[in-house]
Amino acid sequence: MKDYNVSNETESVIEQKELKQNGYSIFYYTTGDKEKDLVIFLHPAFADHRCFDKQIDYFAKDFRIVTIDMLGHGLSKVEKARDKIDHTIHHINSILKNEGYSKAHFVGVSMGTLIAQYYSLHNPDKVQSMTILGGYDINANNKEISKAQRSENIKWIFKALFSMDSFRRYVSSVSVSNPVEQARFYEMASLFTRKSFIGMSGLGNILKQRDNITRNYPLLILSGDKDIELAKRMSKSWHDSEPTSKFQMIEDAGHCANMDDPDNFNRIVMSFIKQNQ
DSSP states (O other): OOTTSOOOOOOOEEEEEEOOOOOOOOEEEEOOOOSSSSEEEEOTOOOOOOGGGHHHHHHTTTTTEEEOOOOOOOTTTOOOOOOGGGGHHHHHHHHHHHHHHHHHHEEEEEEEHHHHHHHHHOOOOGEEEEEEEEEOOSSOOOHHHHHHHHHHHHHHHHHHHOOOHHHHHHHHHHOOHHHHHHHHHHHHTOOOOOHHHHGGGGGGGGGOOOOOOEEEEEEEEEETSSSOOHHHHHHHHHHHHHHOOEEEETTTOSSSSSHHHHHHHHHHHHHHHHHHH
16 A cells, blocks of 8 residues: 555655554555565654665665654554553564564664664564664663753753744754755654654653663664764764674764765665675
């Protein structure tokens, strides 16, 4: 089924699917060869599956691809849901079962990196590899990030209370640096409503200091060189604490470097995933 929320910018045939839950639905999208390894892309806050439009055709040649509208984003409206965004890990398990896979490669951007890590805590045997863009270790002492995020949250709430349009334009401007991509991000953010904030409260269950966490999957950490200094520093610090991880800075790209510089992002991530099939 083709829906208005399925991008027309890709050449690949994308199938929209509905995962019915108690009081709401999660929509996800599939393309690529069903016989190949599965790659699950997890989007940043306020966007939706379309932020990976420029990854779909590139990766669908070699992999089965799943993108998701997480709760409160895209077509996955909060409606009567009691679940929060942290419940995404259960949605992912349902998707794996529906698609006939026991494991997947995960590619997360910003909030998507938090969900991917949280999923790996509960399902370590189902993660073949993990790529992190614009993220940080959810298990570490993140007091500095938490403080900065609280300040940013106040800014978001203030803008959203008075004008959702102002809020959407602001988050678009800080998420990507390319003006064309900012317009695309704004289009996605137009589906994020005040009610969507209810689902976001589940992030509090994800961000907790945990000791003695051992990762048994290959980890690639990426950062855009135009991202804020704190984000870049935390990404590099995480890499330094994980001796087996790989790290790369993507030049001339902002927080969502997959949108700002898809060519370099795609090349780097494809190489990493293929090394870990």
